[in-house]
Amino acid sequence: MIYLITHSFPAAFIAALGSVFPDFVEFVFWGGYVPRYAHRKASHWPLPYLVLAALTFYYTANPFAFAMSWFSVGCLLHIAEDALTGKVPLLSPRRRSFGVRLFRTGSMPEMILAVILVALAIKTLFATHYRFTTMRLDALLHTTGLP
Structure with a gap:
């Protein structure tokens, strides 16, 4: 996080x-x-x-x-x-x-919460990286004059 x-x-x-x-x-x-x-x-x-x-x-x-x-x-x-x-x-x-x-430490509800938080972190990380990569690709295409 x-x-x-x-x-x-x-x-x-x-x-x-x-x-x-x-x-x-x-x-x-x-x-x-x-x-x-x-x-x-x-x-x-x-x-x-x-x-x-x-x-x-x-x-x-x-x-x-x-x-x-x-x-x-x-x-x-x-x-x-x-x-x-x-x-x-x-x-x-x-x-x-x-x-x-x-919930109790090590219980199923704690594990579910941990999985949800990790999944949200991974989703956010990939969305941020994808947006950054897409912005750089768009800038590259724009400067080269390609459609």
Whole structure:
């Protein structure tokens, strides 16, 4: 989705890395098994990622700031998706207090939503590419005088 908005492969790639970070950091901290009581706590608190995004988006000409800004966006999108499948911290990193449970993680409704979003992304990507290719072809034909 980031690529569709930005048309920047580096931004999309870095955001994808950021999107797995909240769960990865828990996995590493707990040595491979995250106890249920510890999941979606401090690593899923959006405040640090919001601060990082706010501090770095102004300096995206700097490669490190560019990377950190899109990394934080990936983290925030992960947290937003997790808020659709349960609760995440909002005001305190110790308490899950924000979110709704529209479906369970790994359930069929979640898979259907993921397939729909990927299909829309692919459709948009191809439509954008096709429109760009068609515009370039039309411009080429116009400059050469061909009908």
